[in-house]
Amino acid sequence: MTPPPVRVDHLITSGTFSLDGGTWEVDNNVWLIGDDHEVYVIDAAHDADAIADAVGDRRLLGIISTHGHDDHIDAAPALADRTGAPILLHPEDEVLWRMRHPDRAPDKPLADGDVLTVAGTQLRVLHTPGHSPGAVCLHAPTLTTVFSGDTLFQGGPGATGRSYSSFPTIVESIRERLLTLPPETVVRTGHGDSTTIGDEAPHLEEWIARGH
Template sequence: MFVETLTLGSLAENCYIVGDETTRAAVVIDPGDEAERILAVLRARNLQVKLIANTHGDVDHVMAVAPVKRITGAPFAIHPADIPLLKRAHAQYVQWFGTLAEPPPDPDLELSDGQELEVDGLKFTVLHTPGHTQGSVCFYFPEHKVLVSGDTLFQGGVGRTDRPVGNWRQLIESIRDKLLVLPDETVVYPGHGPPTTIGQEKSFNPFLRELTSG
């Protein structure tokens, strides 16, 4: 398995292409903008997209879903609690950036906590981690100890919770109960910024001190 990172758009959002070297199957996670860059990588690596999966529905994570889905034919998956965010994303994008874009489509698959997905050699588990948004999820690839954390956990930080869709206590409980129980060597690929590990965040993330002290 390989993970390719594309940092996209004005908000420097990380889109991940997770692929299997043998089957050439791929999952595109959080295609937030610049669809042409995503599609160019898929063509260059001769990958067949089997699923588009989103960690949440914020505008900076969803605005390339429609063109990637249209070109690849892959189904689109998101947690149902974030569908309202998804439906507001296009208007928000136009308001923020003053440019038109293709609105995100309705999902073909609704994600749920503990759901196990297998895509031509790629096996991963959906972890529902509400807090940043109510439908935030992380994707855990247990065979490779890889976690795609969206905007739930960052290197040295956590997702913002100062919006109506956010809840600080919920976020901290999600991280405590779903993420910090993973092996310390688990590599974390966040929605923004560089990768980290669960062990590093346990030791050094200032937002998690109440969970790791003592």
């Protein structure tokens, strides 16, 4: 079988995350999905120059924001201005977006069920609120991959202890939208190491019990 021409590239960038009066140092995963000709960037974090270098001479179809926390969107306007690519964000996270970029709105809304296509590969938008109201994941069935942003990590759900977040909501999102995916699905996260749906699914009740 001929392998698909599409590939996933991975970049780690470093910066800060600020919310509710606190600021923390963070390392973010930036994902690029495409082929030698066109690509999407998932989460333009911290370093527009490094992300543009990873894009290279490919056509950047869009900058997908899995959610509106500033560490996932801080480099998005600069990358958009440099490449002409639109910024995509679920409208329910525009309140978070405006905290970082009050004078620059996203270009296109993301909605549950939207399908984005790159290099013949479909990315389906899954609205997974909880970490933030407009958090989304991107499922690429033919690659057996889901890009989970900060909704699901190796070891549990994303944080829900800050404004605009909800632990019961993120658990419901993970249960209904992510753990229903095939167990071999690779979960490419917003921070840290990747995992699989099969590795995380058995621990759902543990997360609920400890209110992770």
